[in-house]
Amino acid sequence: SVPPGVLKTNSRGAPWVEQRARPRRNRKSETMRRMVRENQLSPADFIYPLFIHEDNSNVLIASMPGCERHSLASMVAEAKDAWQYGVRSFVVFPKVDDALKSNRGEEAYNPSGIVPRAVAMLKDALPDSIVCTDVALDPYSSKGHDGIVENGKILNDATIEQLCKQSVMQAKAGSDIVAPSDMMDGRVGAIRDALDSEGFTEVSILAYTAKYASAYYGPFRDALDSHPGFGDKKTYQQDPANGREALLEARLDELEGADMLMVKPGLPYLDVILRLRQESSLPIAAYHVSGEYSMLKAAAERGWLDERKVALETLTCFKRAGADVILTYYAKQASKWLVEDGMLG
Numbered sequence: 258s259v260p261p262g263v264l265k266t267n268s269r270g271a272p273w274v275e276q277r278a279r280p281r282r283n284r285k286s287e288t289m290r291r292m293v294r295e296n297q298l299s300p301a302d303f304i305y306p307l308f309i310h311e312d313n314s315n316v317l318i319a320s321m322p323g324c325e326r327h328s329l330a331s332m333v334a335e336a337k338d339a340w341q342y343g344v345r346s347f348v349v350f351p352k353v354d355d356a357l358k359s360n361r362g363e364e365a366y367n368p369s370g371i372v373p374r375a376v377a378m379l380k381d382a383l384p385d386s387i388v389c390t391d392v393a394l395d396p397y398s399s400k401g402h403d404g405i406v407e408n409g410k411i412l413n414d415a416t417i418e419q420l421c422k423q424s425v426m427q428a429k430a431g432s433d434i435v436a437p438s439d440m441m442d443g444r445v446g447a448i449r450d451a452l453d454s455e456g457f458t459e460v461s462i463l464a465y466t467a468k469y470a471s472a473y474y475g476p477f478r479d480a481l482d483s484h485p486g487f488g489d490k491k492t493y494q495q496d497p498a499n500g501r502e503a504l505l506e507a508r509l510d511e512l513e514g515a516d517m518l519m520v521k522p523g524l525p526y527l528d529v530i531l532r533l534r535q536e537s538s539l540p541i542a543a544y545h546v547s548g549e550y551s552m553l554k555a556a557a558e559r560g561w562l563d564e565r566k567v568a569l570e571t572l573t574c575f576k577r578a579g580a581d582v583i584l585t586y587y588a589k590q591a592s593k594w595l596v597e598d599g600m601l602g
C-alpha cells in the first residue's frame with residue numbers, strides 16, 4: 258500500500274500528489290507541444306545526395322532501396338521533384354568509367370567530366386539551388402583510394418595538389434560549395450588559397466571535418482563501385498574510438514577557412530556533433546550515411562519499424578544534437594512527409 262503522506266486527497270476527494278512542477282503540462286496537446294518544441298526539421302536544412310553516371314538509363318542500387326544511380330537527365334528531374342517539396346541543395350557523386358581512372362585521378366579535374374556537366378545542368382534547371390561537389394580522388398582512382406598511392410601509402414601533399422585543381426575546376430563549373438571528403442591534412446587551407454587566387458572567394462568550403470573510417474559507407478561504395486582497391490582508409494579517416502581527435506580536426510579546419518564543419522557518419526556519432534557544436538561557432542553538418550539509410554530501409558521492408566516515424570525522428574535527433582545541416586538520402590521523402598504533416602510554416 259502507499260506509504261502514509263505520499264498520496265493526499267484534494268478538496269474534491271480525488272487522489273493528489275503534492276507536486277507543483279508538472280512537465281506534462283507542456284505536452285498536453287499537439288498545439289502545446291509544437292509551441293514549446295526546441296528543434297524543427299525543415300527541408301531547407303537538407304542536402305540531397307544524388308548518384309550519377311554517363312548511361313542514359315538509371316540503375317537501382319540493391320543495398321539502398323529507393324535510391325538510383327541517375328542519368329544526367331534523370332538527376333535533373335529528381336532535383337526538380339525534390340525542389341517542389343522544399344529541398345534546395347544537392348550534392349552529386351559520380352560513378353566513373355574504369356577506363357578514366359588512374360592513380361593520380363586526373364579525371365577529377367577534367368573540365369568536361371561528368372561532375373562539371375552535372376553542376377551546369379542543375380544550376381541551369383534550378384538557378385537558386387545550392388549545388389555541392391565532393392572533393393576527393395576516390396571515384397577517379399584506379400587504386401580505389403581518396404589520394405595518390407605510392408608504395409602502398411596514401412601521399413598527403415601530392416594529393417592536395419590534385420584536390421586544389423579539382424576544387425578550382427568545380428568552382429569554374431558553378432559549384433556553390435566544395436566539400437573535401439578526403440581527410441588529407443591541410444587540404445582545407447590549400448583549397449581555400451587555390452580558390453581565392455583564382456577569384457572564387459565566394460565559393461564555400463564544407464569540410465568533412467570528422468569523417469570516420471566507418472563500415473557504414475558500404476552501400477555508398479556499392480552504388481559507385483568505389484570500394485578501396487586494397488586495405489582500408491584508416492590512415493586518413495578517423496578512428497571510430499576517438500572523440501577528442503574530432504575537436505583537433507575542427508580547430509584546424511576552422512583556422513584553414515572552412516565555412517561549415519561536417520560529422521560523418523551521423524547517428525552513431527551524435528556525441529561528436531554535440532562536441533563540435535559546443536566548440537565552434539560555424540554551422541555543423543551531419544551526414545546520415547548510406548548504411549544508416551539502408552538499415553532503416555531493411556527494417557521497414559520487414560515491417561519491423563515504421564519507416565516514416567523512425568526516419569523523421571532520426572533526422573530530428575541530428576538537430577537536437579546540434580546539427581544545422583543534414584545530408585540525407587531521405588531529403589526528398591522526408592520533405593514530402595513534412596509537407597503532408599503540415600509541419601512547415
Ligand code: PBG
Binds near residue numbers: 391395474475476478
Ligand atoms: C568518398 C566518400 C564516401 C562517402 C562520401 N564521400 C565513401 C568513402 O569515404 O569511402 C560515403 C557516404 C555514404 O556512405 O553515404 N570520398
